[in-house]
Amino acid sequence: MEHKHKNTATAAGLLVAMGIIYGDIGTSPLYVMQAIIGNDPINELMILGGLSCIFWTLTLQTTLKYVVLILRADNKGEGGIFALFALVRRHAKWLTLPAIIGGATLLADGIITPPISVSSAVEGLKMLKTKEGLPYVTDTVPIVLVILTGLFIFQILGTKVVGKLFGPIMLLWFSMLAITGLLWIEHDWSILRAVSPHYAWALLTSHQAGTAGFWTLGAVFLCTTGAEALYSDLGHCGRENIRISWIFVKIALLLQYFGQGAWLLHHQGMLLGDRKPIFELLPREFLFTGICIATAAAVIASQALISGSFTLISEAIRLNFWPKVRLIYPSDQKGQLYVPSINIFLWLGCVGVVLWFKESSNMEAAYGLAITLTMLMTTSLMAYYLHIKKIDMWWILLFLVVYISLEGAFLVANLQKFSHGGYVSLFIAGVILLVMYVWFRATRIKKDLTEYEKLADYVEPLKELSRDETIPKYATHLVFMSNAGRVSDIESKIIYSIFQRRPKRADIYWFVHVDTLDEPYTMDYKVTVIEPDDIIKVNFKLGFRVEQRINLYFRKVVEEMVARGEVDITSRYKSLNEQNVIGDFRFVVLEKFLSFDNELPLMDRLVMKFYFFLKQFMNSEDKWFGLDSDAVKLEKVPLIIKPISRCNLRRVD
Template identity: 65%
Template sequence: MDAKHSHTAISTAGLLIALGIIYGDIGTSPLYVMKAIVPERITPMLVYGGISCVFWTLTLQTTIKYVLLTLNADNNGEGGIFSLYALVRRRGPWLSAVAIIGGSALLADGVITPPISVSSAIEGLEAVYPGIPTVPIVIGIIAGLFLLQSFGTQIVGKAFGPIMLVWFSMLAVLGIHGVMMHPEILKALNPYYAYDLLVNYPGGFWLLGAVFLCTTGAEALYSDLGHCGKGNIRISWIFVKTCLVLNYMGQGGWLIAHQGEMLNKRNPFYELMPEWFLLIGISIATIAAIIASQALITGSFTLVAEAIRLNMWPKVKLNYPTDVKGQLYVPSMNRLLLFGCIGVVLYFQRSENMEAAYGLAITLTMLMTTLLLTMWLYSKKVPLAAIALFVVVYGAIEASFLIANLIKFPHGGWVSLAIGATLVSVMYVWLRAFYIKRRLTEFVKIDPYMDALKELSDDDTVPKYATHLVFMTSAERASEIESKIIYSIFQKRPKRADIYWFVHVDTTDEPYTMEYKVHELAPDDAFRITFRLGFRVEQRINLYFRKVVEDLVRNKEVDITSRYESLSKQHVTGDFRFVVLEKFLSVENEFPWVEKLVMQAYFYIKQFIASEDKYFGLDTSSVKVEKVPLVITPVRDVALKRVL
């Protein structure tokens, strides 16, 4: 099966996996959406209009924009805002700002998703056990979920699909039960009721902030494209949307049956359940909320890994706990998300307070996706009239959602925006610092140094540093090398070796590229290896380098036997030693003030993360990290006067 077909292929297993890992966020929204739309007195205008808004939001935003349009913008089968950015990044440097804002907002609102989903589920227990303290239970569940991440989710993941099938089936059955209470609720499918609510209901427009909660998982749906393929997502979405709409309709039926009453703390979702089923329903809802949180955590790890390879995030340690393709664990991000989620639960206490904060940041992500998607449509030579229609329609829809969500700012929306702003700052600093360092790194031609390198290799008066000396280089051209590496070999402490290796890692815009090239710089004395790795490929340079050397030995292109006379007779393989140059800020600098702030922030953050050898997956027992000064602009004129 070719790659292109596999991304659209449909299978029963694929449909079940899609149910399990893609629809967690959007699938648990019935727990809190109607409760947010109808905060106090139940009125028919509010109920009919709210459900009409929910249905048309799911249709326009989730179905048309994401399921039908955005899923086409796949990067070799991978989705998400950074994959989309990788497709269009060459269309303008300003697009990096769009990707940074979108990615940061997605991570920020993700801190609220586990607390609101789990809290909404657990608060159903209050109907059975009034006065039960829900906060400790919610924190316990969330803490347990994050502690499990380091083991990988392969075993649990297999159970996700069947459980979510039960969840969506339960949504549909409860919904049908509610619709039967008041069959006329089906009239809410008419968009007139949505228009009537937004235009004629006092403060109706601002209710869009609550309506928006029904589609917050659409961005996650696109991010998880690589796990299931667009064919499975599109087919399974028909089932999922049907179950969601039925449940919203059912909640509407129950609300109309109780019109004129005050909702108080009652949740229409749980009110649909018969009393004997309540504990079973709460258990299923809690498991579904945990699955929704798990999908979001996995998505956050993937997002951070992509940001690292696009030079937008510090090179933190990435673990791969299982052999499942694409499954990874980011310890530092896991800790940040855990503390963030517990902080949200302690600060807001209840799900209705979290509703007031949820959704504001994600509207920014959707607007940024619209901008990137517009550039992608343009690159695909789509007619300008169609692109203009797309921009006008979705620009208007998402701008309306953003404005309506701004009312949440003083009620907790500032929390997700503050987290998002912090993440934007880190990403901006990291990307800007990358370009500053690249601009100021001095590269020299490597050929003129080859004779000196061979002479050093043969010079018995210099103690041997290693049999094989491996330098990580950022030089993109095979004919060049950093001047700091030449300085390290010849001047800092002469590093004599039998064979010198220069390794460069080039991150591609495709997700799973795994290629390498070998350049022989000097026969039997110096080689350069260039790895071309996709932005979702694990950086295990130690392993890949060993594999390349084995291939070279097999092809008789290099002899790695130790050149010590006594060891050579025994055919003992020589030792390998890696050298990683780590830059620090030189005191001999004169900065433009913006670059000064950027670089100070960059080096301040850098002190809290592990050195680059951990990120590259190098064997720590054979790595030497050398500090080299980064001189931005050396001070030229020094007013120094000699005195007698």
């Protein structure tokens, strides 16, 4: 898989960026102003102050932090919190914690976004009235559930064809936002005074109870929740396509927000109730069409979050943050990925959110709290990235002060939502965080305590075993998957498997190691012939976004070695050798289980028990490496972390 940097903008790239990246942030006008006004009477300070906060949030948070600054931190053209972590992890081990927290909260956000986006759009149907003045639709929950269920079922097929429609639909959506917003701004040009930060300051420092005053930031933050997606989807669209398309998107969003503000100014003193400002801006004869376009945009926003979650999990697996679940590539298009277990998890989460909260206005309480933590974690990782890039310390401190203050204020304001539904997103994030921490910690425990031996000490014994005809031949080519990264090392468990568990005589012993790199799309390998036609070691260096298809890659390596005359793979059986029949290949994968013979501290014991509990629901090692099941031997070996030192056993004669 070859990756090319996309540092130049193209018309096609701009359209793709429109369809993939801006779904979340682009559907925010469906609910942001409604969340700011809440259940209070519409008043001028709330309108102008809210608009001012939106303007400066989109400018400072989305534009300056993400579009201008963070897009610079690309990992060979890839973005996202795990791609950023891969850039800095070798410099500081402690950065693992913010990476895991950021990944967990971002995944939790993927469960809240589809319900709130689709519900906000579909609830516009309540505004369609019969001749008697009654709404055609009173309960939108079944419609929302049908749309979301269909969307998750559709993931199985891949989105290659429909993906081409995303750009034009989102272009139509943003054009609708801009035009309808501008038409209402023309009713009252004075609404543009809200650009002044004076109104934001006046609102945030006003002594109002409930959700007003400073606490309005909890609702304002919803306008920038999709900013993290700008960075996460860097690899799909390229930096310049994102930056240029953002100019149009930001103008369209601001025109819509200010248009809604102009409409609200004409309805001061009234209660907003169930009315949605975005649909009030539409001409009555265009209302149903507008609702359909809004629903399509919400589905696209949901699709972007789902696809992003699949990519996030695939990266987490290769960074040892997540169990090795099954990954499926439904098409040959780059970035097309389907993770069945995560698809079911997200669907159950979305259905649960819809059934629990029922209306989008209730979901707003659960939305925003988790993603605020993601942004804070990205800020901390970015600050360290600037440090290793030798940026002046004063600029780094300025960056930290500005964005920790800004995002800290959003976090404090969002904490008010905790008892009203914010606990839902934090609970989901907490479960994901627990799984990530346990998997990472357990992997480190296993890695730190794996015993290695010098392969050179076993060259002669392996050659003698290969020639010992008193032992039945196990395979012509015996391939072991090894964790030993150094060419000179081999795990003691592999040596035990070859010589003691059941002597495994083979003509050629292959030891294959896979090293996951911090770069996304590297596909390199190195062959070390330790003993010609007897012992060969192959080290694969694969990027953290490369699919693990070791069976295919190994076959390619063998073909290239044969072409170079480095190895003879014909069968060593005399009758087969004379006919030039290729010898059989057999893979052996060692899978560890937790031995009873362990004395562990309580915390480590809990971590390892939970790790092996999760492992029984996951793919076996051979399936993860993409090995053919009929040519694989899966051997279970006990994992003894700390042997029991005391055994009060007494012999009685």
